[in-house]
Amino acid sequence: DSGVTQTPKHLITATGQRVTLRCSPRSGDLSVYWYQQSLDQGLQFLIQYYNGEERAKGNILERFSAQQFPDLHSELNLSSLELGDSALYFCASSAGSGRANEQFFGPGTRLTVL
Amino acid sequence: TQLLEQSPQFLSIQEGENLTVYCNSSSVFSSLQWYRQEPGEGPVLLVTVVTGGEVKKLKRLTFQFGDARKDSSLHITAAQPGDTGLYLCAGAPVAGGTSYGKLTFGQGTILTVHP
Numbered sequence: 034d035s036g037v038t039q040t041p042k043h044l045i046t047a048t049g050q051r052v053t054l055r056c057s058p059r060s061g062d063l064s065v066y067w068y069q070q071s072l073d074q075g076l077q078f079l080i081q082y083y084n085g086e087e088r089a090k091g092n093i094l095e096r097f098s099a100q101q102f103p104d105l106h107s108e109l110n111l112s113s114l115e116l117g118d119s120a121l122y123f124c125a126s127s128a129g130s131g132r133a134n135e136q137f138f139g140p141g142t143r144l145t146v147l
Numbered sequence: 148t149q150l151l152e153q154s155p156q157f158l159s160i161q162e163g164e165n166l167t168v169y170c171n172s173s174s175v176f177s178s179l180q181w182y183r184q185e186p187g188e189g190p191v192l193l194v195t196v197v198t199g200g201e202v203k204k205l206k207r208l209t210f211q212f213g214d215a216r217k218d219s220s221l222h223i224t225a226a227q228p229g230d231t232g233l234y235l236c237a238g239a240p241v242a243g244g245t246s247y248g249k250l251t252f253g254q255g256t257i258l259t260v261h262p
Contacts, residue, residue: 035189066249076190076235076252089249123189134239135180136250138189 036060037139039124045145051112054142058105058126064088065107066127066136067099071120082107114146150174151238153253160226161261168221168234168256176238179212179219180250184233226260233257 036059046052058065067079069092078091082101093099096114101107111118121143125136152171160166170179178197182190194203196212196219203210207230209222219236237250 035191037189075254078249078252081249091249121187125189134178134250135192135195136237137192138182140189141187143187 035137035139037124037126037137039122039139039142041142042140043143043145045147046114047147048114048116050114050146051110052114052144054109054111054122054124054144056107056109056124056126056139058107058124059137062126062128062137063105064127064134065101065105066125067093067107067109068123068125068138069120070123070141074120076123079109111144116146119144119146151236151251151253153234153236153256155256156254157257157259159259159261162227163225164260166223166226166258168236168258169218170220170236170238170253171218172238172251173217174238174251175216175241176251177216177241178239179216180237180239181210181219181221182235182237184235184255190233190235223258226258228260228262231258231260 038057040055063084066081070076079093080099081089085101096112099109121141123141125138127136154169180195181193184190194210199214199216201212207224211220234256236253
């Protein structure tokens with residue numbers, strides 16, 4: 034158990050809908066990262082927040098947005114969903130400082146768009 | 148853009164065999180991490196290497212960071228079926244002495260160890 038929690042575990046929805054994925058980082062970690070993993074794209078970095086502020090952006094679509102709240106939990110919002118958005122979405126957390134910046138991953142949310 | 152090339156992409160071996168997975172880049176990384184992921188679960192951190200030339204051992208797994216901090220290898224001795232999984236390397240960028248933690252992941256190596 035990494036100490037990172039994600040809800041829900043599974044999500045099935047229809048095209049055009051909007052969903053929210055939730056992540057709670059390990060106790061004491063200030064950084065939260067969101068990743069998308071699909072069979073053909075591997076693990077793709079979406080966005081990072083550090084202590085409530087956006088710190089780095091990766092291949093995140095404009096239809097997707099995220100935020101980190103004062104209690105450090107984070108939410109990833111996916112809107113106008115398309116079939117191609119079906120994937121595993123992982124949240125990771127790290128202490129957010131130092132050279133190593135080891136990241137610890139949650140169990141993921143499997144999103145299926147029908 | 149920093150890229151990490153992992154090889155091989157697939158590896159299917161018999162129990163007891165040795166194997167090596169490579170992770171290469173033209174970029175320098177401040178650190179490199181190796182993860183193992185099982186189907187439907189999140190990647191689990193195995194090791195972090197920070198110093199060029201560093202070698203770390205974790206039971207039957209040996210990790211090495213290249214002298215120039217551009218490449219790394221994972222060697223497994225006497226592989227067991229429980230080693231089966233997706234192995235990912237990930238590099239942290241060098242950024243003015245501090246790092247925001249954004250990792251670049253390799254595409255992964257799918258290892259299958261047959262009993």
